[in-house]
Amino acid sequence: MKVTVLQENLARGLSIVSRAVSPRSTLPVLSNILIATDEGRLRLSATNLELGITCWIAARIDEDGSTTVPARTFGDLINALPSDQVQLTLDVKSQSLHVKGGTSNNDIKCIDAQEFPPLPVPEMEGAIQLNVVDFKEMIQQVAFAASTDEARPVLMGVLLSVDKDKVTMAAADGFRLSVRKALLSNPAQQPLSVIIPARALNELARVSTDGEEAIYMVVPKNRGQVLFRVKDVEVVSQLIDGTFPDYQQIIPRSYKSRTLVSTASLLKACKQAEIFAREGSNVARLDIKQSKGEMQPGEVEISATSEETGKNETIVEATVDGGSVLIAFNVKFLREALEVIRTPNVALETSAANAPGVVRPVGDDNFLHVIMPMHLG
Amino acid sequence: MPRVILHLDLDAFFCAVEETHNPSLRGKPFAVGGKPDERGVVASCSYAARRRGVRSAMPMSRALRLCPNLIIVPARHRLYSEVSKQVMENLRNLTPLLEQISIDEAFLDISDTREPPARIALDLQTAIKNELHLPSSIGIASNKLVAKIATEVGKKSAKGDGPPFGLTIVPAGQEAAFLAPLPANMLWGVGPKTEARLAELNIHTIGDIANWPESDLIRRFGENGRDLARHAKGQDERPIVLERETKSISQEITYSVDVREDKVIEKTLRELSGEVARSLRKNDLAGKTVKLKIRWPDFTTLTRQTTLSQPTDNDEEIIRTALKLLREVRKPNQAVRLIGVGVSSLGAPIRQLPLWDAGNEKSRKLQEVVDELQDKFGKQVIKRGDVV
Numbered sequence: 001m002k003v004t005v006l007q008e009n010l011a012r013g014l015s016i017v018s019r020a021v022s023p024r025s026t027l028p029v030l031s032n033i034l035i036a037t038d039e040g041r042l043r044l045s046a047t048n049l050e051l052g053i054t055c056w057i058a059a060r061i062d063e064d065g066s067t068t069v070p071a072r073t074f075g076d077l078i079n080a081l082p083s084d085q086v087q088l089t090l091d092v093k094s095q096s097l098h099v100k101g102g103t104s105n106n107d108i109k110c111i112d113a114q115e116f117p118p119l120p121v122p123e124m125e126g127a128i129q130l131n132v133v134d135f136k137e138m139i140q141q142v143a144f145a146a147s148t149d150e151a152r153p154v155l156m157g158v159l160l161s162v163d164k165d166k167v168t169m170a171a172a173d174g175f176r177l178s179v180r181k182a183l184l185s186n187p188a189q190q191p192l193s194v195i196i197p198a199r200a201l202n203e204l205a206r207v208s209t210d211g212e213e214a215i216y217m218v219v220p221k222n223r224g225q226v227l228f229r230v231k232d233v234e235v236v237s238q239l240i241d242g243t244f245p246d247y248q249q250i251i252p253r254s255y256k257s258r259t260l261v262s263t264a265s266l267l268k269a270c271k272q273a274e275i276f277a278r279e280g281s282n283v284a285r286l287d288i289k290q291s292k293g294e295m296q297p298g299e300v301e302i303s304a305t306s307e308e309t310g311k312n313e314t315i316v317e318a319t320v321d322g323g324s325v326l327i328a329f330n331v332k333f334l335r336e337a338l339e340v341i342r343t344p345n346v347a348l349e350t351s352a353a354n355a356p357g358v359v360r361p362v363g364d365d366n367f368l369h370v371i372m373p374m375h376l377g
Numbered sequence: 378m379p380r381v382i383l384h385l386d387l388d389a390f391f392c393a394v395e396e397t398h399n400p401s402l403r404g405k406p407f408a409v410g411g412k413p414d415e416r417g418v419v420a421s422c423s424y425a426a427r428r429r430g431v432r433s434a435m436p437m438s439r440a441l442r443l444c445p446n447l448i449i450v451p452a453r454h455r456l457y458s459e460v461s462k463q464v465m466e467n468l469r470n471l472t473p474l475l476e477q478i479s480i481d482e483a484f485l486d487i488s489d490t491r492e493p494p495a496r497i498a499l500d501l502q503t504a505i506k507n508e509l510h511l512p513s514s515i516g517i518a519s520n521k522l523v524a525k526i527a528t529e530v531g532k533k534s535a536k537g538d539g540p541p542f543g544l545t546i547v548p549a550g551q552e553a554a555f556l557a558p559l560p561a562n563m564l565w566g567v568g569p570k571t572e573a574r575l576a577e578l579n580i581h582t583i584g585d586i587a588n589w590p591e592s593d594l595i596r597r598f599g600e601n602g603r604d605l606a607r608h609a610k611g612q613d614e615r616p617i618v619l620e621r622e623t624k625s626i627s628q629e630i631t632y633s634v635d636v637r638e639d640k641v642i643e644k645t646l647r648e649l650s651g652e653v654a655r656s657l658r659k660n661d662l663a664g665k666t667v668k669l670k671i672r673w674p675d676f677t678t679l680t681r682q683t684t685l686s687q688p689t690d691n692d693e694e695i696i697r698t699a700l701k702l703l704r705e706v707r708k709p710n711q712a713v714r715l716i717g718v719g720v721s722s723l724g725a726p727i728r729q730l731p732l733w734d735a736g737n738e739k740s741r742k743l744q745e746v747v748d749e750l751q752d753k754f755g756k757q758v759i760k761r762g763d764v765v
Contacts, residue, residue, distance in 0.1 A: 149686075175729050250732050281688070281727045330729055354730060372730040 001035075001065025001090040003042055005057060007083050007101060013044045013057040014075045016207050016233055021071040022048035029068055029115045033075075035088070036066030036113060045119055046071065047236075051200050052119045053207065054234040065090050066113040069097055073108055120220070120236055122227040126189060127216035128162055132208050132230065134182045135215050138169045139205040141180045141340040141367055146198035147173035157195035157240040159247070162188045170247050171198060176333050177247055177370040178340075194219055195244055196226055200237035207233045251370055252356055255349035257322035259288050260362060261300060263346040267338040269302040269314035270331050277331045279306035283374045284331035288350065290320045300348075304331060325350045327357060328374045334359070337369040379549035381494055381517065382617070383485040384524035385501065387464065388512040388532070388540040390481035391421035394460050395450050397510040404538065406431070407448035413438040415633030420452050424540060455756060463509055471501065476617045484521055486617045498544050514543035522613035523552045526563055552611025557584030564608050566601060574598075583609050626662070627670075628652045629717025635674045637712040646703055647763055649718045650696040654689075657720060658748060663688035663728070664720035667695055669702040672715035681706050690726050692761070693740045 014033065022030045025048065034045040042059035045052065067090050078086065081101035089098040090110070099106040139158075147155035158171045165187040170179045208215055208230040216229045219239075228235045273284040287301040298320030305311040327350055338346065343361035350357045353376075359369040387393065391409040396402050406426035411417020417437040429444035441447055461480045469475055474486035487497055498515045505511050516527025524547075531543025547555045556564075562572045564583050574597070580586055586594070586609035594602035607613070628649040636642055646669075657663060667689075668682035681702045689695060699718045707713070731738070750759050 172732060174731050174733070177732060245733060281724065283727055328727075356732070370732070372732050375728050375730055376725070 001037060001067065001088065002063035003037060003088050004060040004085055005042055005088070007078060007081050007086050009057040010086055011078050013055040014078055016055045017044045017046040017053045018071050018075055019203050020046040020048055020051045020053040023072070029111050031071055032068035032111055033071045034066065034068050034113060034116045037061045037064040047117060047119060049117065050197065050238045051203065052236040053203065054119060056232040065092065067095060067097060067110040068113055068116050069108055069110050077106060120223070120225060120227065122218055122229065122234065123220065124216055124218060124229060127218045128184065128188045129186050130167065130215040130217060131185065132213055132215055136205045136208060138180045138182055139201045142169040142171045142178045143198040143201050144336055145173055145176050145178035146171040153240055154195060154242040154244055156197060158198050158201055159193065159195055159244040162192040164188065172245065172247055175330070175372050177250055179247065179368050181366045192219060194226055195240040195242065197237055197240060200235060204228050204235045207235065250356065251368065252349070252351065252358055255322070255358065256351045257288060257320065257325045259300060259348045260319040260345055261316055261348065263338055263341050263344060265316045266300070266346060267335065269316050270335040270338060272314055273302050273304035273312050274331045274335055276306040276309055276312045277304035279309050282330045282332050283328050285326065285328045288320055288325045290324050327353050328376055329357065329371055330374055333371050337371065341367070379519040380486060380488045382519065382521050382524045383487050383494065383498065384516045384521070384528045385468065385483055385485070386514050386528050387481035388514055388542070389421055389423060390511070391452065391457055392423045393511045393540070394457055402448065405448060406444050406446060407450055408437065408440055409450045409452050410437050411633065412449060413441055424538060460509060464505060464511065467504060467508070471497065474617050474619065476619065484524065484617055495546060502542060502544065512540035512542050514541050516545045518547040518552060519549045520613035521615055522565060522608055523547050523555065523611050526556065526559065529563060530559065553587055556609065556611050557582060557587065559583045561586060564605070566604055566608065625719050625721035625723065626653050626656050627717055627719025629670055629715060631715045632713065635712040635714050637710050639709055642713055642716060643700060643703065644763065645716055646699050646718060647696050647761065649716070650699045651692045651761060653718055653720055654692040654695050655748070657690040661726065662723045663690040663726035665722040666720065667698040667702070668719045668721065669699055669706065670717035670719070671706060671713060674712050674714050679706055687728050688724055688726060691741055692744060695720060
């Protein structure tokens, strides 16, 4: 193999695929990145067997070939090279990759490409086409609510369902639920419902930077995998096997009190409360008070107390429709939900101190977030 | 203004409780404690038994040799702690400035109480006797040290067969004079070793200590010497400590004979976990760390602990966690001498409610009902199926 690439292209490609490298694997080749010539371009791939990322970069190819390079050594080296051409030459017999950039000459010990697990070659026919901006926003609004507890694998995933021209993502960690809907520009031929690891979607959101491009998604039959292609990057992930909880059942159908409030003000108040709440059990109290007279606004009093550090109390003006409510939430949950809401105003629907609260962006029916309160004992 | 500190000690508490439940024991030599063939010791003994030389903490086998017709009554610790709680509540009605120092002993600061100390003491003794059928002895002085010694003096000077019902009041200013004739070992901090070293100096009474140069006591006994000198003069500034901060709640049990049956050990662990959970709930606490303690027949002791994602006061959850720890550390049929369970990292019982219930909320509701029934009708009225 003998190829010439631009340092910045190679550096960018390595930064994209390196997130799938598993540095502490018992299989040494998984700490490496596969580099292979591929129809006039250089293909970079990394996988941890659950998640695989492939990226193609422009290259001048003088001689075809492939090998796997230790990710850390290769990545650090390329980042340290001058922004110029980089020549990669493989000595097949010794599996030694000569890397030349400017006046810098390096030889890296590689592992034969034969040992690298084969990544699926996707058949993109019948792929579902998703708008990058929408899809990235969906991921940001949903994936954070997935669980990190390995004891319940299903909850570590995001349920993605497609039905005709509707696509829905939902994630729940057992205490909160995030649901986001969007429309497809081209209706899907077949309905689809899969659980994708939240981590894979987060990586996909990270690599799909170009707002103009579309994301193509395929779920090959009986493979337990999902493939995404965006421009010159492919992300393949194992699906999570299992049944996602029936989340529709969790979404309250009614409320006793609806509080309209400025998203930014409530978010600020939550951030302040969290400074004290995080010292204890993360609990913040929301005292939602109805207006006392016609000319007076209602208000939400957010407060948190820490035995060690002190206490905080912030009042945010609100329009309270229905009765007054005193409810306690994990303020981190509330803050994280408010952070992904784009509308200037947000509605908080509550029914009782021990019943789920619903957060909705005002004027946007595509998103909703359910948070269970905390019981104060 | 000198303080007025009242020290109350229930006379032969465990025995007195047993007598109220079984009047036929009255006046007879009996002891509460374990059986002699099961490494039992005397936890408490009746005054009739005391006259034969039986003392608490004595091995039961020795107690029987001293007093062959001694009646052995098995201990009912839960009953005692319930009665103790009633006594303490009675005392708290008088003043919230209460420091409970053991199951049957407490200090009260009655400096600001309007009635004269002697009146208060007699009223307390009468109330506890009439309502709970328990005899008690009281010492009153200007500090904790002298008050406690006053109670002991009152108990020792009692005559007759019945409980002492002691009441000793040391007026402010009389502390040193009151202590002076008493043997040195009645002073806190004078154990057998210090007592022997004092005896070498020909110091036998508290008064002897008070008269000895303080500088020499400090030279011989270090910081303890300074305390000795001050205490011997009847000086003690320590305040009433209102509520000890609870750091952990635990329960343990030593088997009378080593047990190797998995079922028996797991049942014990369930019971202990249930008791821990119950006392957490009673104290309005929940804890995040569950700890298992286990002692093998060779006396090696292990502890294993795990931290939960959120604080718990729930029977089920503590039992489940404790059993998991047990199964990790103990092989099936491995013999066990002692087993215990504790919960720490305590705080208010705040918990995140779940979106969908995995059974915890249901078990909590059940718990509340069981607690209520047990509070009303006693612990035996309802129990978990797996500990019956």
